[in-house]
Amino acid sequence: MRFLDKAELLETFERAAVLGGYRKAAEELQISKATVSRRIAALESMLGTKLFIRSSVGTVLSPSGISLLEKTSVLLSRFQKLSAAPDEDGPRLRGTIRVSAPSAIGNGLLIPWLTQFQRINPEVSLDLTLTLGPVHIIPPECDIRINHGLYPCSNARIHKLGDMRRMMVASVSYLSKYGYPKSPKD
Template identity: 30%
Template structure:
């Protein structure tokens, strides 16, 4: 009894929530489905379902097993598609995690263009600025902006992201234009709470961190658009990527300051598990984003 058949049966039972419906979907008997589940539980030495007379529920071990089973079955399907050349067309469902502001401002257009080019690929997009666990949370790929630490994941650069320290004309008129990071007023700092471009070699970053330790920043938020809009009202200064602040800078609503001290550009990466066979749908998705945004993205041109 091969394990793939056991895992496939288990996945269908878990998704259908019923041995009977699973048997109907697999075009087999209830007895064989029950036999396969019992054999898998025996091999794993754990109970996968809690059974009552009316319903079945996954145990905690069953929930973990389902995540692994779905990854294994999807990888096998991808392998068959690629190595057997069963289809030259990308297809299937991609689970994608991406930063909030970048997605609302720029990813929507890219996704629309991608799905026009690849209509058989569906996307489940989850927006979150925190560092998610790609494997444990079941994502095929995560888009991350910043300086990545070493990990067991594969990271492919999508595009470069410039940073800008900004303040409104009204703020600069009232408090003056700083010529050095030491001239910044720490109580006016509008701080992004998920910052991921710390560079200890940067005089500006060092000053911002030192100031934040001495004085509570005027506003701390986990959304760069909110901070940028507050800065436009003359309430302080903010360090933000140009994909957020670029429009306000071009309109003169914000002015870039201390440009000689701003850290070098960071990058937007596509991060995915190295242990998983990269599927055709994921490969074309990453390649499409690289071509769409290019190394110098449109908002910096």
């Protein structure tokens, strides 16, 4: 699940907890009560715990819900500050940022992030280059390169952004014909 999806679940939980119910959260977030319920169920499933105790009297936070609410309020406050438009009096980002990335990362993750970044920073122009196959040298016209794996380069700062899970799949007919691989060479 992507970070923005998780943030949406946490925001829905936080609003329901603070406002005291799914209906009030739905009204404030301008979504249906069923959507609030689905999001909270998804968050409970992801965390493996009940966040609300439901009874005929109403809905109250469980001990896990109370603990999560304390953490969530701080996290969402920081997230909202980071994603808010810059103050008129504060420094504004301007100019062009040249970004290069593999097409799988660019199409799947980067384009939505860059779209949101550009909405927040309208004076920034983004020049995005999506590549196929491995790139071993940072192009001189590139400010940021997002890459799979290590990037042996002496003139760049390298920061790990996260892990990307990969898996190899094969059809039943292929495996019955060629067998199961026992080593990477197979």
